[in-house]
Amino acid sequence: MMEYIKKADVVEQTSSHDVEQTVKSIIENVKAGGDDAVREYEKKFGDSDRPVRVSEEEIEHCIRTLPEEVKVLIDRVVERVSDFAEAQLNCLTPFEKDFGEGIKMGHRIVPIEKVGAYVPGGRFPLLSSGPMVVAPAKVAGAKRIVAASPANYEGGIHPAVLYGLIRSGATDIFAIGGAQAIAAMAYGTESIPEVDIIAGPGNRFVAEAKRQVFGKVGIDLIAGPSEVMVFADDSASPQKIAADLLAQAEHDPYARAILVTTSRTVAEETEKAIEGFLKTFSPSSPAHESWEKRGEIIYADSLQEGLDICNDYAIEHLHLHIKNSRELMDKLNNYGSLFLDEGSSVVFSDKVSGTNHTLPTQKAARYTGGLWAGSYVKVMTHQEITGQGIQFLASHAEDQSEIEGLEGHKLSATVRLT
Numbered sequence: 001m002m003e004y005i006k007k008a009d010v011v012e013q014t015s016s017h018d019v020e021q022t023v024k025s026i027i028e029n030v031k032a033g034g035d036d037a038v039r040e041y042e043k044k045f046g047d048s049d050r051p052v053r054v055s056e057e058e059i060e061h062c063i064r065t066l067p068e069e070v071k072v073l074i075d076r077v078v079e080r081v082s083d084f085a086e087a088q089l090n091c092l093t094p095f096e097k098d099f100g101e102g103i104k105m106g107h108r109i110v111p112i113e114k115v116g117a118y119v120p121g122g123r124f125p126l127l128s129s130g131p132m133v134v135a136p137a138k139v140a141g142a143k144r145i146v147a148a149s150p151a152n153y154e155g156g157i158h159p160a161v162l163y164g165l166i167r168s169g170a171t172d173i174f175a176i177g178g179a180q181a182i183a184a185m186a187y188g189t190e191s192i193p194e195v196d197i198i199a200g201p202g203n204r205f206v207a208e209a210k211r212q213v214f215g216k217v218g219i220d221l222i223a224g225p226s227e228v229m230v231f232a233d234d235s236a237s238p239q240k241i242a243a244d245l246l247a248q249a250e251h252d253p254y255a256r257a258i259l260v261t262t263s264r265t266v267a268e269e270t271e272k273a274i275e276g277f278l279k280t281f282s283p284s285s286p287a288h289e290s291w292e293k294r295g296e297i298i299y300a301d302s303l304q305e306g307l308d309i310c311n312d313y314a315i316e317h318l319h320l321h322i323k324n325s326r327e328l329m330d331k332l333n334n335y336g337s338l339f340l341d342e343g344s345s346v347v348f349s350d351k352v353s354g355t356n357h358t359l360p361t362q363k364a365a366r367y368t369g370g371l372w373a374g375s376y377v378k379v380m381t382h383q384e385i386t387g388q389g390i391q392f393l394a395s396h397a398e399d400q401s402e403i404e405g406l407e408g409h410k411l412s413a414t415v416r417l418t
């Protein structure tokens with residue numbers, strides 16, 4: 001039987017009642033008040049009173065003054081994320097074929113025109129998030145990519161984040177964040193264009209805002225406060241596990257870091273290692289609260305029980321610190337992204353390996369694997385029915401419409417029968 005060696009005290013959901021209400025009123029106010037409301041919230045939550053749009057001069061200044069070594073890092077991220085996005089998109093192919101005499105059907109892959117890309121930046125400037133959200137949209141062929149990120153650095157977006165947005169192909173950039181940015185992109189304001197889909201990660205307010213605007217616009221997925229689960233056997237290094245758990249815990253007090261292990265020694269040693277590492281972290285790090293309130297250590301008495309726990313948690317990042325972990329891959333069905341063996345640090349994918357780091361949280365991994373170029377396209381079907389195909393389908397439609405009592409449907413079929 002599984003046993004909690006450390007259990008989370010509070011597993012507060014992203015969409016707690018308070019967050020839901022706060023976000024609801026922000027969305028209503030932005031809908032009614034446009035730019036003025038956005039600016040008010042920017043002052044309130046971000047202490048920013050700058051113009052919402054990032055100007056051409058700011059963009060040119062950023063490109064001119066950002067140190068070359070930083071540009072090299074960001075350029076590499078853009079290139080690798082774009083390459084992976086393109087490889088994935090190539091797996092989606094248009095087709096057309098005959099499904100019986102005179103029945104031609106198929107689908108086309110058509111890019112969504114206007115994308116809203118949210119790039120988080122409240123606590124830390126996440127340098128790869130711009131490329132992660134914008135580059136796949138560019139690869140998919142979006143015409144307009146509106147990006148929003150909080151003005152949290154010297155009155156603007158952090159220059160390295162801004163550079164990432166420019167290099168990835170954002171067409172309009174706004175220095176705004178939180179639920180007000182999501183509302184502005186969903187409903188449009190005097191200066192912020194309304195988009196067709198909003199993508200990108202963020203904190204509880206951002207994730208909840210995306211949930212609430214869904215329907216008015218499309219969204220990629222719920223990608224809220226970071227989560228990681230390490231599944232380890234007795235071959236694992238507690239030091240490495242501890243570091244991997246804290247790497248995600250430090251994102252947000254609401255982040256969740258969980259160890260599942262078949263070894264009691266690994267469980268105990270990892271807990272000690274985490275406590276040791278936390279003493280070296282800055283007192284203001286969100287990792288302290290995250291680990292204290294939401295961290296978990298679970299003992300599993302067999303490999304199979306551990307796998308069941310992994311599938312049940314449907315976590316954002318699932319990291320297997322297990323020898324020959326590739327052999328377990330087919331037994332795992334619910335995760336945002338999978339990391340095989342201890343060498344595959346989640347941090348590599350957070351930054352630069354190339355898979356998208358915008359990943360499902362709060363069990364959204366039960367139905368999605370995260371943001372990808374395919375999130376930015378529509379798979380649209382079509383058909384062309386002629387000759388024999390009309391005879392066959394009209395006769396079927398007549399009979400079925402008769403049972404359904406739909407006279408108009410029957411008529412539409414009958415008028416085609418000769």
Ligand SMILES: NC(=O)c1ccc[n+]([C@@H]2O[C@H](COP(=O)([O-])OP(=O)(O)OC[C@H]3O[C@@H](n4cnc5c(N)ncnc54)[C@H](O)[C@@H]3O)[C@@H](O)[C@H]2O)c1
Binds near residue numbers: 124202204359360
């Ligand atoms: N799941 C993923 O794919 C993924 C990827 C990267 C980052 N993340 C997550 O993104 C998040 C980044 O969070 P962040 O806060 O640093 O930046 P953020 O940009 O997501 O949010 C900052 C904004 O939140 C708003 N806000 C803050 N406190 C508020 C309050 N009390 N009421 C209303 N609005 C408020 C403000 O407008 C602020 O600008 C973290 O939770 C991190 O774990 C998730």
Ligand SMILES: N[C@H](CO)Cc1c[nH]c[nH+]1
Binds near residue numbers: 126
């Ligand atoms: N761990 C985040 C996804 O939950 C992504 C990220 C970006 N930079 C650092 N981390």
